Amino acid sequence: MSLVRVHNFSISLDGFGTGEGQSLENPFGHAGHRLNTWMFDTRFGREMMGQEGGGRGADDAFTQRWEPGIGAEIMGANKFGPPGWQDDADWKGWWGPNPPFHTPTYVLTHRPRPSIEMEGGTTFHFLDTTPEEALAVAREAAAGADVRIGGGPTVVRDFVAAGLVDLLHVVQVPIVLGRGVRLWDGLEAFDEAYDVETVSTPSGVTHLTFARKA
Amino acid sequence: MSLVRVHNFSISLDGFGTGEGQSLENPFGHAGHRLNTWMFDTRFGREMMGQEGGGRGADDAFTQRWEPGIGAEIMGANKFGPPGWQDDADWKGWWGPNPPFHTPTYVLTHRPRPSIEMEGGTTFHFLDTTPEEALAVAREAAAGADVRIGGGPTVVRDFVAAGLVDLLHVVQVPIVLGRGVRLWDGLEAFDEAYDVETVSTPSGVTHLTFARKA
Numbered sequence: 243m244s245l246v247r248v249h250n251f252s253i254s255l256d257g258f259g260t261g262e263g264q265s266l267e268n269p270f271g272h273a274g275h276r277l278n279t280w281m282f283d284t285r286f287g288r289e290m291m292g293q294e295g296g297g298r299g300a301d302d303a304f305t306q307r308w309e310p311g312i313g314a315e316i317m318g319a320n321k322f323g324p325p326g327w328q329d330d331a332d333w334k335g336w337w338g339p340n341p342p343f344h345t346p347t348y349v350l351t352h353r354p355r356p357s358i359e360m361e362g363g364t365t366f367h368f369l370d371t372t373p374e375e376a377l378a379v380a381r382e383a384a385a386g387a388d389v390r391i392g393g394g395p396t397v398v399r400d401f402v403a404a405g406l407v408d409l410l411h412v413v414q415v416p417i418v419l420g421r422g423v424r425l426w427d428g429l430e431a432f433d434e435a436y437d438v439e440t441v442s443t444p445s446g447v448t449h450l451t452f453a454r455k456a
Numbered sequence: 457m458s459l460v461r462v463h464n465f466s467i468s469l470d471g472f473g474t475g476e477g478q479s480l481e482n483p484f485g486h487a488g489h490r491l492n493t494w495m496f497d498t499r500f501g502r503e504m505m506g507q508e509g510g511g512r513g514a515d516d517a518f519t520q521r522w523e524p525g526i527g528a529e530i531m532g533a534n535k536f537g538p539p540g541w542q543d544d545a546d547w548k549g550w551w552g553p554n555p556p557f558h559t560p561t562y563v564l565t566h567r568p569r570p571s572i573e574m575e576g577g578t579t580f581h582f583l584d585t586t587p588e589e590a591l592a593v594a595r596e597a598a599a600g601a602d603v604r605i606g607g608g609p610t611v612v613r614d615f616v617a618a619g620l621v622d623l624l625h626v627v628q629v630p631i632v633l634g635r636g637v638r639l640w641d642g643l644e645a646f647d648e649a650y651d652v653e654t655v656s657t658p659s660g661v662t663h664l665t666f667a668r669k670a
Binding site: 255256257414416417418419420421424426427428429430431432433438439440441442446447448450 | 632652
């Protein structure tokens with residue numbers, strides 16, 4: 243059976259996966275780039291931005307697991323665009339003509355639209371359905387490969403709460419955001435079903451890897 | 457100037473410093489011992505319980521900083537006793553006749569009572585006052601030594617929010633409690649005034665050390 247995986251999901255010390263006030267100018271709201279600077283400093287992050295260089299240490303090792311073996315992604319409406327993107331018929335995501343997903347990518351929204359085929363193998367499909375049904379669709383498209391749950395925090399939380407996630411990689415950044423969308427709400431004791439490994443890296447972040455117990 | 461220090465303060469991944477439903481039988485509420493097992497496994501923790509053995513690695517190194525150089529402690533009412541202890545004239549804390557503090561120890565409560573002198577140098581004093589005023593009293597009693605803020609989460613949070621804490625050592629346990637009293641509420645961006653160092657240890661916990669910037 244293919245796995246359902248979450249990678250490189252950054253949160254603050256107080257558990258916020260995004261700040262308050264998400265907008266076109268500030269995709270992470272008042273958090274700005276603070277949740278992601280650790281990733282921008284890795285080779286993986288630089289490649290994502292079309293740049294060279296970046297660290298090749300532990301942070302990079304974690305980030306590089308994001309792509310291999312993935313056959314489809316599921317993301318939430320708030321990852322695909324700023325509030326109100328559903329009113330913009332031309333909105334095709336944040337990522338330009340060639341998004342980094344390179345697989346079928348399912349966007350959960352209550353206002354679905356026709357699929358959009360992008361360059362490089364990414365096709366955005368829009369679904370108004372439950373986590374279970376979205377996963378069934380994505381899993382069939384992945385054809386034996388794994389399915390990545392791409393975020394944001396609400397979607398990751400919903401899939402974890404539904405017991406659908408096999409591997410959850412969370413990166414805790416040592417800042418207190420105070421406001422935004424929390425990852426852990428409603429997940430009391432979910433960790434009991436997982437083996438957890440924790441490691442801090444020289445950048446100051448802490449990688450938490452939850453692997454579902456056999 | 458003497459320092460104000462917090463040591464060995466355990467929280468869950470979702471930031472709870474104690475669980476819900478604190479009582480005589482369950483001082484940490486539904487959290488049980490889960491926030492503190494890492495400490496019970498250290499030499500420091502075993503000595504606290506009057507036992508031998510325990511690990512001598514990184515967790516123990518952190519815990520051992522709790523006592524040296526401390527001249528007074530300030531704690532909250534909910535650390536001193538279970539809900540309602542103010543109605544029990546004989547309540548003298550959880551710790552038996554010889555508490556581990558061995559200094560003047562100030563309990564913040566809206567219902568102060570006469571001081572209680574215990575064995576081993578601990579005297580409990582009861583204050584109904586602000587963090588600033590309590591610190592002034594404790595600092596004078598400490599006579600040049602440091603003052604420890606002993607918890608619970610509400611008291612640590614209040615002292616951090618008031619800008620009074622110089623060293624904050626938090627230990628994050630990789631469990632999701634879901635309910636209880638949160639440490640980080642109201643502390644948005646407090647970390648900007650601190651240098652933070654993060655290290656995970658083989659027990660699976662993560663030590664966060666916030667040292668106030670010079």
